[in-house]
Amino acid sequence: MPSAALARPRPRTDAASVDGVQAALAYARANGGRFVEELKALVRFPSVGSEPAHAAEVRRCAAWLAAHLDSLGLRARLVETSGHPLVRADWRGAPGRPTLLVYGHYDVQPADAADGWHSPPFEPTLRGDALYGRGASDDKGQLWAHVKAVESWLRTAGRLPVNLVFLFEGEEESGSGGMLGYLARRGPSLGADAAVISDMPMRDARTPAITLSMRGTLGMEIEVRGPSHDLHSGIFGGAVANPLHVLSDLVARLHGDDGRVAIPGFYDAVALLPPAERAALRRAGPDDAEMLREAGLSAGWGEPGWTEYERTTLRPSVDVHGIAGGYAGDGVKAVIPTRAAAKLSFRLAPGQDPARVERLVRRWVAATPVPGARVRVRTLSRARPVRVDARHPAVAAAAGAARAAFGRAPVFVRSGGTLPVAAVLSADLGLPVVLMGFALRDDGMHAPDEKMHLPIFHRAVETSIRMLAAMSRLSPSRTGRR
Amino acid sequence: MPSAALARPRPRTDAASVDGVQAALAYARANGGRFVEELKALVRFPSVGSEPAHAAEVRRCAAWLAAHLDSLGLRARLVETSGHPLVRADWRGAPGRPTLLVYGHYDVQPADAADGWHSPPFEPTLRGDALYGRGASDDKGQLWAHVKAVESWLRTAGRLPVNLVFLFEGEEESGSGGMLGYLARRGPSLGADAAVISDMPMRDARTPAITLSMRGTLGMEIEVRGPSHDLHSGIFGGAVANPLHVLSDLVARLHGDDGRVAIPGFYDAVALLPPAERAALRRAGPDDAEMLREAGLSAGWGEPGWTEYERTTLRPSVDVHGIAGGYAGDGVKAVIPTRAAAKLSFRLAPGQDPARVERLVRRWVAATPVPGARVRVRTLSRARPVRVDARHPAVAAAAGAARAAFGRAPVFVRSGGTLPVAAVLSADLGLPVVLMGFALRDDGMHAPDEKMHLPIFHRAVETSIRMLAAMSRLSPSRTGRR
Secondary structure, X not given: OOHHHHOOOOXXXXXXXXXXXXXXXHHHHHHHHHHHHHHHHHHOOOOEOOOHHHHHHHHHHHHHHHHHHHHHOOEEEEEOOOOOOEEEEEEOOOOOOOEEEEEEEOOEOOOOHHHOOOOOOOOOEEXXXXXXXXXXXXXXXXXXXXXXXXXXXXXOOOOOOOEEEEEEEOOHHHOOXXXXXXXXXXXXXXXXXXXXXXXXXXXXXXXXXXXXXEOEEEEEXXXXXXXXXXEEHHXXXXXXXXXXXXXXXXXXXXXXXXXXXXXXXXXXXXXXXXXXXXHHHXXXXXXXXXXXXXXXXXXXXXXXXXXXXXXHHOOOEEEEEEEEOEOOOOOOOOEEOOEEEEEEEEEEOOXXXXXXXXXXXXXXXXXXXXXXXXXXXXXXXXXXXXXXXXXXXXXXXXXXXXHHHHOOOOEEEEEOOOOHXXXXXXXXXXXXXXXXXXXXXXXXXXXXXXXXXXXXXHHHHHHHHHHHHHHHOXXXXXXXXX | OOHHHHOOOOOOOOOOOHHHHHHHHHHHHHHHHHHHHHHHHHXXXXXXXXXXXXXXXXXXXXHHHHHHHHHOOOEEEEEOOOOOOEEEEEEOOOOOOOEEEXXXXXXXXXXXXXXXXXXXXXXXXXEOOEEEOOOOOOOHHHHHHHHHHHHHHHHHOOOOOXXXXXXXXXXXXXXXXXXXXXXHHHHHHHOOOEEEEOOOEOOEOOEOEEEEEEOEEEEEEEEEEOOOOOEEHHHHOOOOOOHHHHHHHHHHHOEOOOOOEOOOOOOOOOOOOOHHHHHHHHHHOOOHHHHHHHHOOOOOOOOOOOOHHHHHHOOOEEEEEEEEOEOOOOOOOOXXXXXXXXXXXXXXXXXXXXXXXXXXXXXXXXXXXXXXXXXXXXXXEEEOOEEOOOOOHHHHHHHHHHHHHHOOOOEEEEEOOXXXXXXXXXXXXXXXEEEOOOEOOOOOOOOOOOEEEHHHHHHHHHHHHHHHHHHHOOOHHHHOOO
């Protein structure tokens, strides 16, 4: 539905006044215990979007969310997609004010109690000052902070400082297909001036962080076909090209001896950061020792001249995730397999374009044919990198809110990960995308004993309350919409 | 039991006379139909040695064989091993004559009717002039030809032209563990002067073949360990050595650009064939077109200067059979795996020693360390190559018997495959090993619709009858035992 139809004009009041913020904060403090109880109800849904057996629970979770948002006074509904439904909820009562899009996802990673959970993954449990349960931080706890901030405004001022649309999806952990399709079709009609995504870690428990860039991806499969059927290596070994060898040779040649990706032209479009920004990033991000400790390694490896953190954020990379073909189980089967295939993905630095890199890879693969081997490249996924302008007023508004809530200015970091939704919001819809998360790096976002640190949750609610006010002071024209 | 205890001296008669051969051949012709019915009974046992579920059937098959051999007048029994039992049957009634060891195996490859069998694999079925069923040619049909040749002699002359020991195992398709252990412990006490193995194809349906060499093997696993746990390639891609990359690099460097194995010293001990023998081998073996047709390929690949057949028989090779680690299933899991491992095997040409090659490989792997990656090499199997002297009288005896039975002299070929038992008989026991098989290349030895061509089966019985006579004319001292 076009945003115009959703706007319900009301008498304009200064909802973003200091008094408005204080009232909303007081409400949040008074109701914080209930907020957590409601979050427990949300975590209780086993909304594992990637597992068909859970499809009904995913939908029940979406319906529960929509009903809750409706009860708060938003215009909420389920939007059907090819997969799990989106939850969309609008509040359009501030004509002339900017419109903020808040993205989140209510689907969660799979969870098996046998993997080492200390309490059942879908029975949210308080231990110490954390709430344990699958999805507690990724992303139910984070989206819930924004929902409760909106409630705090609506239950006190009776209105929000800005127009707002929540878009929550149920397929983030499995490709975001429905959300990407919806944004492609309906994105412009949302009338958003800025977007906020809270689905990433803070720097540490005391230091909020705003992410200024994310890497894109190019997922590919390289398949090598050889003999028409598996051959016995006794009978044919030495006389035919083994697809696993041809494939290994391609994988080996992805990198030069210097650790750089060796595909001609690969680095051409990579954006270089000004020295001052690079120095700031080095200070803000983890150092080599911290990175290696997390990886369980005594030595790093990669492109010379960059720190471990820079290698994973400013620089592109390529990794093979698995190689199929032949037999690698118990014992030995002496086969020369008819085919071998590698799944791999490039991580693309800001400046790189997945489609252009794809052409470079295809050309590179075709340049070294091997007799008796046919090589085919299949593209599995493409997502563009994301860049956020640190000087954008929307970023400044979020940073100010976080500083006030946490008593410490957020650091500006960069991520090596990929968020296709952020790329679409940024590149296709031209929105400034505020990437500000409230998880901790050790919250177990894709691991057992996932948790949400509750003191942080309450500060996230406060951050969101303050951010809504701060965003209201921007005129729509200042948000840089194009 | 030592062979001396098995010898039952009898009055010496010229059992190997022309009359003796003719009587045995007449008996075989008269009883050929029954021989095939008995072979059907043998094929009916689902003696799949590699599948624990079939263990009882494997033992029933062994017991049936031993009882049959006992009924023919041999001293037959089961020999227990760590795995399936051996069937050993001795006839020691010709003191002063040579002793022939005839090896075979009664275990069979797995068979699933769903793989494309036109009749159930363990319900032997006559179609055209072939008997279809799992094991019909590999190796039940081939060992049965020797058993029926022995019967033909015993039921006519009342004795054999030579002393004889049958050794049939139930683990050939799964490593020959029990047999190799037995030969190591008891081999010398068998008192054999020559061995015969029929477990390989003829050149074609009209042309028998004697194999003059087989390649050895060195089975290995190369494992690369990296980070302490699977890492997310978004968070760490570009900053750590990916075990799959390190492994692929090793696999790629196994070969030089010229198609030769690039491990220093690898070819040092490879025996070179005199030009005349090489020319004879080229004429006897398949040409490139035939090899490529069997592989379903339009182009070969490998060491320059050798034909496809030479590459697989005279020259060593190495093939990777599978690569484990990470995720290669449906979709993509963006992991940098904690480990990757390749199963591979070298095929060793006559002259090469598995232990020496193993040392070369370990040294080569250790020569190129990668920061953050630990490489471990594990040896899974070792078998020496086998060489047979074409001029040995035992080979001449077998060749003459085959020429008489098939009306065509056997060609001398070489095999790229491996038979650990043959290596032990040849290198450890010092026996001339006659490698003369009666299968056809298209008999489906490890495939659906395995069959035995019955006209060839009957000629194999005749070959064996004649060979027993021919071997008797060798004095034990002439058989080259060392």
